[in-house]
Amino acid sequence: MRRDGRHLDSEQLKARFGISKPTLYRWMKDTEMAFPKPFRVRKRYYWPEPEIEAWEAAQGLAERDDREAVGGCPVVSGIIRNYADFVKAMVARRKELDVSCLEVDMLAGMQDSYTNKLENWPKPTGRGMGPEIFPLWLGGLRLGIVLVDLPRRPKKGKMAPEVDDAAAA
Numbered sequence: 001m002r003r004d005g006r007h008l009d010s011e012q013l014k015a016r017f018g019i020s021k022p023t024l025y026r027w028m029k030d031t032e033m034a035f036p037k038p039f040r041v042r043k044r045y046y047w048p049e050p051e052i053e054a055w056e057a058a059q060g061l062a063e064r065d066d067r068e069a070v071g072g073c074p075v076v077s078g079i080i081r082n083y084a085d086f087v088k089a090m091v092a093r094r095k096e097l098d099v100s101c102l103e104v105d106m107l108a109g110m111q112d113s114y115t116n117k118l119e120n121w122p123k124p125t126g127r128g129m130g131p132e133i134f135p136l137w138l139g140g141l142r143l144g145i146v147l148v149d150l151p152r153r154p155k156k157g158k159m160a161p162e163v164d165d166a167a168a169a
Contacts, residue, residue, distance in 0.1 A: 108140025
């Protein structure tokens, strides 16, 4: 079994499915459920996230249409953990609304082809999003941002050292 990639611990699974510890252990023992097998590290269980997502899809849990609402507005995406996830969610929303990149540019008041550049940000002709464009792009797709408390904070990884602009000049 590969140990690279994102893994979920038992606390995260309990929060994800809204279950108790005994229920999680029952799922682990029930061969008919075909719940993914965890591996242990120092008395803690870990499950590869792709295996959990595949199990959810097989159970019909991944495509639930009973999304929650926040402030009376429906939730239209999953959890966004990084910029790539954000861009994927924005592209999915544009396609859901059945509008072209140029229509988003027009609705948002951005210059022509700017949405295309934002959606293709890792390519040489792409662009990242700055503070001026962020509200325009959200508004063009009729979206807002809601911050939620995740069940567990990710561990802090090694961060790139900050560059002092005054010292670099």
